[in-house]
Amino acid sequence: MSLIQTMIRRYAAFSSVSPFLQRTRAFSSTSPSLAKKGGKKDNAKSSKKKDIVDDEPDVVLDPKSILSNLKTKYDDSFTQFSKKLTELKMGRANPALFDNLKIKIDDKYTATFPEVAMTAMKGTNFLNITVFDPNHTKRIVSAILESNMNLNPEVDPKNAQLLKIKLPNSTKELKEKQIKQMKELLDQYKSNVSFKNSLQAIRATFMKDLKNVEGSKDIVRKLTTDIDSTYKTYADKLTTAFKTTEKSLN
Incomplete structure (x- = not known):
């Protein structure tokens, strides 16, 4: 048995097996289905090693x-x-549009958009943003305006925690x-x-x-x-x- 074949058998016995290989109990020194490419078996030495090999798991192809x-x-x-x-x-008509946007809360902390607000579609032409803390509304508006998305969020006059964004018509x-x-x-x-x-x-x-x-x-x-x-x-x-x-x- 070649060194490569011996290593394959040990690999099959002591580690997770590749999807190409499956472990079985060997009753001969070589698998009839598969062996790693390597040198030919030395017939002179095979008889001396046969008993050892017979106790090791063999490796077969598992299509x-x-x-x-x-x-x-x-x-x-x-x-x-x-x-x-x-x-x-979906393009801009996507509630996840701002998920990667960073919102600077203060000099020590910058939050991700999902931490401070959530977005939902309103019809087919509007995005509504609900701000969790009204103190963050202006910061979110600034972040969107600075994002180069060409979107203009407007604060609902009746609700400081609601932003409305009109989406441009598709061209x-x-x-x-x-x-x-x-x-x-x-x-x-x-x-x-x-x-x-x-x-x-x-x-x-x-x-x-x-x-x-x-x-x-x-x-x-x-x-x-x-x-x-x-x-x-x-x-x-x-x-x-x-x-x-x-x-x-x-």
Whole structure:
């Protein structure tokens, strides 16, 4: 047995196993399904080590587990994409618009917007901001005016803790900008290999791991086909979500 094979067996026995590997009790010195790529077994030494190997867990390829893990990662990626796509569609008509805004309370403390106020849609053209402490109203107004969002909050004359913001009407230029941003988001989540949550990056990681194992050629070939098919299925889901959202803007 090679050093690499020995390390794989110890890894399978004493640590969490890669989704490509599954632990079983070994009844022979090599797994019929998979072994890490390495040197050929030395037949002269194998008989002396056979009894030791027989007591160690063997490593086999587990296609069902691999595809399940792949789909879980793709589902997470699709969920992230859908959320960001919705945010782009909503544009300024988004209650979470100010969530990252910083509000300077005093010289010693700067709060995040959600700590001092909350936002809600009022119809389709207005945002209402409820300020928790009326002493913070002016500070919130100043922060919004200084944020370069081109939004003008107005204090309700009957309620110092209520701010109203009229949203600008959607224009052709604004829609074109939104669609461009959505297309960039689609490309990022579908094919940007440098973005770890993209479908292509996830696929590349699985394919790289698959190249490091060997076993039944038919099993590996079938698994490779299934990985590619799963990628295409999720790529189509992303594209469909993009086209549906794009159509809703027109």
